[in-house]
Amino acid sequence: MGGAYLIKVHCMIRRHSFPYLTHYAHHLIKPLLGYHRLWAHRSYNAGPAMSFVLALLGAGAVEGSIKWWSRGHRAHHRWTDTEKDPYSAHRGLFFSHLGWMLIKRPGWKIGHADVDDLNKNKLVQWQHKNYLALIFLMGVVFPTAVAGLGWGDWRGGYFYAAILRLVFVHHATFCVNSLAHWLGEGPFDDRHSPRDHFITAFMTLGEGYHNFHHQFPQDYRNAIRFYQYDPTKWVIATCAFFRLASHLKTFPENEVRKGQLQMIEKRVLEKKTKLQWGTPIADLPVMSFEDYHHACKNDNKKWILLEGVVYDVAEFMSEHPGGEKYLKMGIGKDMTAAFNGGMYDHSNAARNLLSLMRVAVVEFGGEVEAQKKNPSIPVYGDDHAKAA
């Protein structure tokens, strides 16, 4: 008995899954196209026919009227992650997903958002006034009738296209407030919770590039690269092609790149702070060339002067890949030229090694200054022939 029932369900799913899946995608995309990108963010303009269809089908998603939804969404953008954010991700994954609907909060606790433009919009006002009738018509009657009249499956239409579809569509759109603030990375700004991730994008038909979206909310795209999954953007672009939509807004690539590069810089900086870079040159004590020279000659310091900075090579001398001899020869002298190609043009790695050996800076900088001050001071070159 149970087995026969399962087989029947299986056959039904096989027979009707395509139209129901299409129906699901279409019911999900309508609120995203209309409520989110058209009315909440005004990321493009829609002609009267398209606006009307979006208002009707958007009501069928049973997520509130355009006005109510957009007000909440604009507040979410303005007050992201704060107490006044209606779906604050900081209150946990469950709260941002659907907990916010279960907890009764006085209206003043939710941050203010300007919806004057929507108050002036006749279609939005009409949908708001007739919302209850529209959700019954578009949320239940319409999908049931499509399946019933389309392929004679009234019961399937009611259960799959109306009720089950509502559950899926609700959870998918709720993921924009929950999963998209939890899973992934913040390539444009990581001060707040919105994140970019393909999985969220897949589940929400493109809304998962949420970090980008919170940075550039008026951009009609959520995904900016051709390989990223954003069917809602594709539908808007197609509508624009057929002149149903116009004035698609995009942020200048220059501004988008700036944010990305700043985040890359920030991450590089974070990694850099985990390494040792030696005492910054600005924090080193200053000494005269004579003092440097004197310390090496009389105090047995194993110091070398390069580009105006004194380095202690005592421990490194025996490790020097070029041999100990060259470093010994350089002690107490200015070896800038030798280090930079006069003898051997050192690598970046050699320069990095140097940073940990800093001792002091020499007044007036490098060898030229030193030579000018005291031409009798030996620099590299005088005894080069002897060393070689």
Ligand code: HEM
């Ligand atoms: C504290 C200062 C110095 C450091 C940290 C240093 C470090 C190094 C390092 C890491 C190398 C391996 C190749 C490379 O990375 O470029 C190298 C090679 C070499 N260095 Fe130095 N060096 C210093 C000073 C000098 C001076 C003053 C001379 C010459 C008077 C010199 C002559 C050479 C030569 C000839 C080689 C080539 C070795 C070979 O590949 O056969 N170095 N040095």
